[in-house]
Amino acid sequence: MTLFGAALAMVSLPVVAQSTSSAPVTGESIQDRKENQQDRIANGVQSGQLTAGETSNLEKKEGAINQEERDMRKLDNGKLTNTDKKTLTQQQNQLSKQIYQDKHNGAVQNTDPKSEVGTRAENQQDRIANGVKSGQLTAGEAGNLEKKEAAINKEVRTDRAANGGKLTQQEKAQVNRQQNKVSHQIYHDKHNGRHQ
Secondary structure, X not given: OHHHHHHHHHHHHHHHHHHHOOEOOOOHHHXXXXXXXXXXXXXXXXXXXXXXXXXXXXXXXXXXXXXXXHHHXXXXXXXXXXXXXXXXXXXXXXXXXXHHHHXXXXXXXXXXXXXXXXXXXXXXXXXXXXXXXXXXXXXXXHHHHHXXXXXXXXXXXXXXXXXXXXXXXXXXXXXXHHHHHHHHHHHHHHOOOOOO
């Protein structure tokens, strides 16, 4: 009986050692999950279910998870341990719930604007969404662009509230200049060689 127990322990030892070591880098499930989240965000932007502010917040969180993954890989020679994968999966689960909540909270982005300013903002949102969906924009880049769009949107709302719902010619020109800057940044970020 003791010989059998010792033999069984020797056979099971390599299995235990394998399960606690670092898992090889395949990236499939982690990468697939990131791409799925980015597609959900892009679809929310295009449908108007996500506002620029919500998108900025989600992309900021996605960027933080991506940075954490890069840091984890640096610590383990390009690999993710099982613990790392579990941590990243939990964070992606939380982000997934946040995407769902933001898409279903009733706050919407206007996808059929009637004004020139609104049409320009919608065009920028579509360009950002397409960059996210294609992988041309990283989460950090998209978050930064959405933050700028949200600031412009807030300024437009404030100006309209102060002027009985309308923008003066000077305010329209100011918004147009700001949108031009964001437009150039979208183009630059989509063509800088970095990918999600």
